[in-house]
Amino acid sequence: MNILIPILTLGVLGLLFGVGLALAAKKFCVETDPRLDKVYAKLPGANCGACGMPGCMGFAEGLIQGSCSVEHCVVCSEEAREAIAKILGAGAKANVKKIAVLYCYGGNKRVKDKFVYSGIKNCAAANIIMGGQKACFYGCIGLGDCVKVCPFGAITMSEEDLPIVDEAKCKACNKCVLTCPKKLFSLVPVTGKVFVACSSHDPGKDTKAACSVGCIACGLCVKACKFDAIKVVDNLAVIDYHKCTSCGECVKACPMKTIRVRA
Amino acid sequence: MDLGKIIAIAISMIFVNNFILSKFLGLCPFLGVSKESKPALSMGAAVIFVMTCSSIMTWLIYNYLLLPFNIGYLRTITFILVIAAFVQFIEMVIRKYSNVLYRSLGIYLPLITTNCAVLGVTILNINNFYSGGKAVKASFIYSTFQAFFAGVGFLVALILMSGIRERLELSDVPESLKGIPIAFIVASLMSLAFMGFSGFSR
Incomplete structure (x- = not known):
C-alpha cells in the first residue's frame, strides 16, 4: 500500500503537467509562416549580417514581412534569389555584384616601418599603439585581421604583407570593411x-x-x-x-x- | 522574517556561496554564454527569473504535496519534473505575448530547463529552511529570496566572466589554449578569488 503513494503522486503529477503543457501548447501556439523555413533554406546561412538583419533567419523574417528585399543579401547566388522571389511571389530586382577592394598598395616594400612592433599580432592591437608600426598613418598594417574575419576565405596575405582579395570568392559581405582598423576596404562594383x-x-x-x-x-x-x-x-x-x-x-x-x- | 537574515542570505548567495564559482553548478551556460556581455546579461536575467519562480513552485509542492504524504525523498525527481514543465510553459507564454522578450530571453530558457544550478537552489532551499521535516519560520520568503540572490550571483559571475573573455579576444593566447581552455583557466582563477569570501557566512 505504501508503495502506491509515491507512484500515484508522481504519476498524477506527470499526467497533470503533460496534459497541462499539451493544452497550453494549443492555447498559446504561435502561427509561423510556412514560407519562412522555405526562404531560410534558400539563404546562404553564413549569418554574415551584411543585410543589416540579425543573421539569415532575421533576414528571412524581414523578407516575409516586407521590410527587406532580396537584393539586400549580397551573398546569395542569382538562382537562390530567383527561387526566393518565387516563394514570396514578387520579382527580384537585378543586383550589381560588388567586391571588396583594398585602398592601399603600401606593403612592406613601399612603406617602411617607423618602429619595430613586437606586440600582439593583429591589426586592432597594433593600431592602438601610435596607429601601427607603418610610416604611413593611413596605410595597411599588414597583420591580417581581414584574413581572419573573412567568412569565405577570400582574403590571403601576399609576400608584401598586403591582403589580396580573391574576386571569385568575395561575396561583399562587408565584414573586412568593418574590421579593418584603418578602414581601407571598400565595396566596389565589379564593373x-x-x-x-x-x-x-x-x-x-x-x-x-x-x-x-x-x-x-x-x-x-x-x-x-x-x-x-x-x-x-x-x-x-x-x-x-x-x-x-x-x-x-x-x-x-x-x-x-x-x-x-x-x- | 527579518531584514538582517535576508541581507545575510544575499551576501551568502552572491559572494560566499556563489553558485558558479563556489558550488560549481551551472558551468555549462557559464562557459557557453559568456563570450559577450549582452547575451550574458540576458542569460543572467533569465536565470534569476527561472530560479525565483522555480523556487516558489517547488517550495509549494514540497510543502503541500511531498511532506503530507511523507515522500520527501522523491524531491529531486519531482523538482526536475516541476522545473522542466514550468519553464516550458513560461516559454510558450512569453512567445505568445511578447516577441521582444522572447527574442532576448526566450532562447535561453530551454538552456536553463534542466540546469543543475536551478535544481541546486531548490534543493538547497529545502536543506536550509526545513529542520526535522518542518518548515522553519518564514521559510517560504527566505527560500524565495535565496533563489533570487542565487540568480543574482549567477548573473554577477557571468558578467565578470564575459568582461574578461571580451578582453581575452584581443590578447595573445598560446594556440593550444585558445577558446575554451583559457576560459577554464580564467574560471578557476575567478573561483580561487571567490574563495576569499569563504567564512564570511555559513
Whole structure:
C-alpha cells in the first residue's frame, strides 16, 4: 500500500503537467509562416549580417514581412534569389555584384616601418599603439585581421604583407570593411576596374616621404578623366563609380602609379 | 522574517556561496554564454527569473504535496519534473505575448530547463529552511529570496566572466589554449578569488 503513494503522486503529477503543457501548447501556439523555413533554406546561412538583419533567419523574417528585399543579401547566388522571389511571389530586382577592394598598395616594400612592433599580432592591437608600426598613418598594417574575419576565405596575405582579395570568392559581405582598423576596404562594383590604391589624407609631400605609391593629390587624374568621375577630396583622389567607365586614362596619367587596374 | 537574515542570505548567495564559482553548478551556460556581455546579461536575467519562480513552485509542492504524504525523498525527481514543465510553459507564454522578450530571453530558457544550478537552489532551499521535516519560520520568503540572490550571483559571475573573455579576444593566447581552455583557466582563477569570501557566512 505504501508503495502506491509515491507512484500515484508522481504519476498524477506527470499526467497533470503533460496534459497541462499539451493544452497550453494549443492555447498559446504561435502561427509561423510556412514560407519562412522555405526562404531560410534558400539563404546562404553564413549569418554574415551584411543585410543589416540579425543573421539569415532575421533576414528571412524581414523578407516575409516586407521590410527587406532580396537584393539586400549580397551573398546569395542569382538562382537562390530567383527561387526566393518565387516563394514570396514578387520579382527580384537585378543586383550589381560588388567586391571588396583594398585602398592601399603600401606593403612592406613601399612603406617602411617607423618602429619595430613586437606586440600582439593583429591589426586592432597594433593600431592602438601610435596607429601601427607603418610610416604611413593611413596605410595597411599588414597583420591580417581581414584574413581572419573573412567568412569565405577570400582574403590571403601576399609576400608584401598586403591582403589580396580573391574576386571569385568575395561575396561583399562587408565584414573586412568593418574590421579593418584603418578602414581601407571598400565595396566596389565589379564593373569598376580602376581604383585609387591609397587612403592617405596627408599632404602630398608627407605622403611621398612615407610611401612610394601614395596619392599626392596632384590632380592630374582629375584633368585626365573625360567623365568627370574623379575628384580630389582632402588630399586624396576619389573615384565616383556611377560615372567611371574604367577607360584607364587616369591610370596612365597618375605619376605615382597610385591609380591601378584591378588584377 | 527579518531584514538582517535576508541581507545575510544575499551576501551568502552572491559572494560566499556563489553558485558558479563556489558550488560549481551551472558551468555549462557559464562557459557557453559568456563570450559577450549582452547575451550574458540576458542569460543572467533569465536565470534569476527561472530560479525565483522555480523556487516558489517547488517550495509549494514540497510543502503541500511531498511532506503530507511523507515522500520527501522523491524531491529531486519531482523538482526536475516541476522545473522542466514550468519553464516550458513560461516559454510558450512569453512567445505568445511578447516577441521582444522572447527574442532576448526566450532562447535561453530551454538552456536553463534542466540546469543543475536551478535544481541546486531548490534543493538547497529545502536543506536550509526545513529542520526535522518542518518548515522553519518564514521559510517560504527566505527560500524565495535565496533563489533570487542565487540568480543574482549567477548573473554577477557571468558578467565578470564575459568582461574578461571580451578582453581575452584581443590578447595573445598560446594556440593550444585558445577558446575554451583559457576560459577554464580564467574560471578557476575567478573561483580561487571567490574563495576569499569563504567564512564570511555559513
